[in-house]
Amino acid sequence: DIQMTQSPSTLSPSVGDRVTITCRASQSISDWLAWYQQKPGKAPKLLIYDASSLESGVPSRFSGSGSGTEFTLTISSLQPDDFATYYCHQYNYFFQTFGQGTKVEIK
């Protein structure tokens, strides 16, 4: 199984802060990684795919980078609407897996 480990588990930034979330894979997944945003009671929303491609309609303050085993989601200037939980998802292998999530909560 490919384990996806996100860090940190929780973040408490302020509006306007630069936020960085890391996702590490237990084996190389090339760049077959996506990031999702989930708000309470809602379905996840695709933000980034193929490690660094921005999904249509997603604000440009979101960006992704990395390849192999280490990946980063960056929010350049946190907005009030960005307080949510973020998940990474690897789709390189037949058995796909998600990270455990990073909650970005209001300070």
Place this chain on the structure above:
Amino acid sequence: QVQLQESASGLVRPSETLSLTCTVSGGSISSFYWSWIRQPPGKGLEWIGYTHYSGSSNYNPSLKSRVTMSVDTSNNQFSLRLTSVTAADTAVYFCAKYLRGSFSPLDSWGQGTLVTVSS
């Protein structure tokens, strides 16, 4: 824009079978791969598996012995069956669409439906 809607399920008794259907609108079910994901209350996302109208399917090894997915092209629906459920199967179940083939991100999701396993 493809839209997905899970059938309401609600309460399932322990040892019985959970059955869910996802209805697809705004696109042909034959054009994409489809997935089921679940989320226990207060916890993270768990990938259950994927299916395709061709019959191709792949499941989470931890659930493989109990899971079956299938596609109904005549009704533009796909389904999930999970047998011998226990309380650990209590979760919100989401259906979702892959962006391209099965090795791709999930770009459209249903709203999710809560399934509770309890006697």
